[in-house]
Amino acid sequence: MQNEKWTVGLAVFLVIAAAATLFIWIPNDIETGVVETFRRRVTIGDAMAPTMVAAALLVVSILMGVTAYFGGRQQKHAAKAGLDKQSFTFLLRLTIAVGLGLGLMVYTGPVIVDIINSFGGEIGTYRHLKAAFPYKYLGYVLGGFFMVFGLIRVVENRFSASAAWASIIAVLVLTILYDVPFENLLLPPNGDH
Amino acid sequence: MGVLDHIWLGVVAVFTADPIFTLAGLPFSTTIMMVVLGFLGGIVVGATPGLGGPFAMAISLPILISIFGFEPDALLPVLGFLVGIMKGSTVGGAVPAILFNTPGTPDSLMTTLDGYPLTKKGKPGKALRIAHFSSVSGDTFSDIVLITCAPFLAILVEKFLDFPEKAALIILSLAFVSAVVGRNVWKGMAAALLGMFFAYIGTGEDGYPRLSLGTDGLAEGLPLISAVLGVLIIGEVFKALEDMWHEMREKSVITNIKMKGDQKLHFSDIRRIFPFISISAGIGTMIGALPGIGSTLAATLGYATGRKVYKGDTPFGEGAPEGVAATEAANSAVAGANLIPVLSLGIPGNVSAVFIILATESIGGFNPGPQVFSLVPDQINQEMVYAFGLFTTMIFANGLNWTFGGVFMRSMGVMVRVPKQRLLPIVLLLTLTAIYVQQTSMFAIYITLFFGLLGYLMRKLKISVLPFVIAFILANNLEEAMRQAFAVTGSDPWFLLASPISVVFIALSIVVVVFFARNQKDLG
Structure with a gap:
């Protein structure tokens, strides 16, 4: 069970980190938006790439946690993961x-x-x-x-x-x-x- | 200027540019000397348990840049040295596996299965000769495929792929690497996303460097070399030190095995192992051309396929020369082919390719990608000259391998006596020093150690570091391609689905992730 516990723990940590990045860090530490409009020309802003990555990390971490939590019992022979x-x-x-x-x-x-x-x-x-x-x-x-x-x-x-x-x-x-x-x-x- | 002119200029650049001395009227160029030094160093490093090609490439790159500088003239000597290490370490890795049952690298694990039993039977010389012959054959085949395929693939890419398709292709590559490497698709994807996120810190087009927390240190972005060497090398050093600390170092007794009987490699032996070399060279080349799948899987598949077709008296695993041949040909055939995605697409597929990209990024003047092979009427495409120069160094290194490699390799058994627990702390200091002399800032050392700790934790949590490193390298290319694609499609938010090719790439990305998520198993 040690592997699943560590994977679920990692997933929870990443979910919190991704959410904090998405809702606190990015809005406060990037001066342009996801898209920028200048003289009616729309361009991709500096916030686009980090926002997409943080959002994807949020989704992937949830999937990692859910699959580890529900599928852990099937991985009896998985290599030992985590820190002791x-x-x-x-x-x-x-x-x-x-x-x-x-x-x-x-x-x-x-x-x-x-x-x-x-x-x-x-x-x-x-x-x-x-x-x-x-x-x-x-x-x-x-x-x-x-x-x-x-x-x-x-x-x-x-x-x-x-x-x-x-x-x-x-x-x-x-x-x-x-x-x-x-x-x-x-x-x-x-x-x- | 045609392709043949560029090939000729590449060959000339390698053999005659910047000669150090002349021997019997023939100039001996700096690049040639660097290939020789890299090759010999690579064999030594490959034969040292616990070290390997990536270690040597990581340590030598900053030193090479210190010696040759950042001018494009430095490219071929630096790349030549790295190519030499790549080739040398591949053959050198078989030495401790065969002589001492100690695989220096994971690729050599399968070599121990038949190599060490051959040694115990008193045939270490023969086993090493078979390993060398098979390794060089596989490597040569792989290089031929690289040299013939990469330019054509690059031309196709340049002709048919615009910015939206290129952005979609990078997404497909990252999805593939994340899904295929390691034990868990979601962990692989998380690693890739983290790598991308770190790459975005301190970059961007706005005057304020994004995500820099208002600090000067982060305002310049995280140095590529700190992130790559931290995660790949320092993380591995920390993990290896911990493993040794746990084991309290086994007292390894080096047994002297006496050679018995014929140790030479005869034509009859070659005829016997040749079918196994051919099959494994094909498998290794195919696997090498796919980003993210390493030589360990190639060696395993080559060995498994060899065992299926084998009908000899000595079973595989009990000292069958065919077993050594199948493994060594497969893992060596990965080396050349894994440069196919680098040179044709600009996408590094494995650790050696990462260091080639790192060298070209540090020096400048050569950006691996499809534009390398585009012809401009009445002009020299200097990047194409460098590409053919790189191929020339690979062919020359193969020539060295065929002629002197075997003799030098067989004398390297002594390297197994080097105590790993004393070598790795020195590697740590050497890596940190190498980074400092390039960045001249203690902040770069602290960043490297941070990434080293991250690499250590990723290894402890069974997260593959390769998706992280490749994503870190490709993140800004992906963002740039997306910005350009958004602009050329008239700010179309669906630009990634603007053409059938990009739709196929995005659909394949989803299919790859879903397929491997449903069939999670360790392919790393």
Whole structure:
């Protein structure tokens, strides 16, 4: 029964999302109508395509829910669908590893530059140093390492020196691959500064 | 300028443009080098369990664009590399299936049925040679069909289809892909509709970017590359990591199997497997030409048909060389034929075709579709030159496959030792980096991760991601065709039913959905 429950749940979610899009989002976030009349010439407005898609999604979701609810018993051998408690645990760990990696990637460079400046270094802002060695690599190398190492740690469920080495080598290879041959390419997060 | 002139210009563009070096007086062009590199890389990736052609295409595309830029000159080297990967990964996928009973991709699952028993009997060399010969034969046949059919189909489309018919054809394609791929028609349709909806965010003709919630990030629209790579690659990485986390990684012991007896492929072997290759190549090509039906179904049908006509001593499933031949010829024959809808209609039918479209959209100068093959008197249609250049790279890659592919493929058994749980996090970082260097915005990375999560959830809920991706790509084309059709029919609200052809397309769309909804089964 797990499959049908998830499909019905998905259908309900999509019905609500499609209805909200159709009756709240589209009317408030598109400035032209479904059709537009300008000098007696009728044209298709920007709202036409999203409205048709949202309306179709509403109908399809209802059909999905109804067929899953009434036809579920016939699909005894269907593959297992849906998320269980373990999936949520995995997602939480995945989010921590990726989030930590991205956080370090974005903030390491600017924070280190601020720290050096606060100790009287007067090296300027990160914006001025985003193409200078070693500042341009700080965020990517540290954040990339924690992302790769963190994910390996999640899957292997243990810390290992070989995983750390593999992560360091991978990040260094990617840094060399993108930064050395291409002068115009910016590693994350340098393009945002 | 006639067709032959365009063919010649395409061949010349591939072999002589931008030469890197000269060997015995012959120029060695950038495009040729890229086909070779893509082909070798494709075999390596195909032979690595857990990776596959789409992974390699996704990762390499942004790097290639960084190297070659966005000028039309970049088209043939980039497409050549992608074609090389497509061909290489198809043959490479048989290696772990035959040597280690580990199908690298779903297509190779059927190859394990007879390939691994042959290995256990001490005939891994012979099994790999049969797989290679069958795969290349199927692929070559499929390419011949593509090269001969796509231009004629395109000319017919251009001659008979106007805007209303083109809009109806896109609707038919989306209905077909939604209905055929995956386990549940309604889920497939919901995926396609969601893909279309996301494509409409931040686009439109009005000055205010629609559905952008007043934010700058959404005002430019959701980047195609973020949506496609997020759903296809990042979603798959998340799902694969979770599967490995669940299993806590099985300790895979690599057994060394000693070769016994004759490992070569003789003419008598070829004569024996040739009927199976022929049947499977036909099945694979037909399936490949239909949007949405992948090589997995082709392999299954090829194997099942082969088993029906087989009358040999060793039963299928116990090491029959014909079983390997039937499977490999069928799944490889899909590769060329699935470019037929791309080049003749501009409609991508599978993941490899999605990356070809993505490359052409990113670079510009070549818009796959029926106009590619239209002749303009006294002028060169540069798009037709690129199309024949693309065909030339495919033929050249086949030549590589016939000559060096087998030897290189047989040396790739070592790739099965690469630990997948360490490779996939690196693939994740590589994909995110590749997207960043192209978009130069962390927002693009966050969008990619959002689509990655969406792709993960779709996989967990057994919703096929292919309709989502294809609909995302085609959504704006459909809207544009509808706007044009509405205008040319004098604002007729029934423009989709304005001609017999579009009526047939719309009726077929309904029939396909109703038929598959009544006979729901897994064809994915």
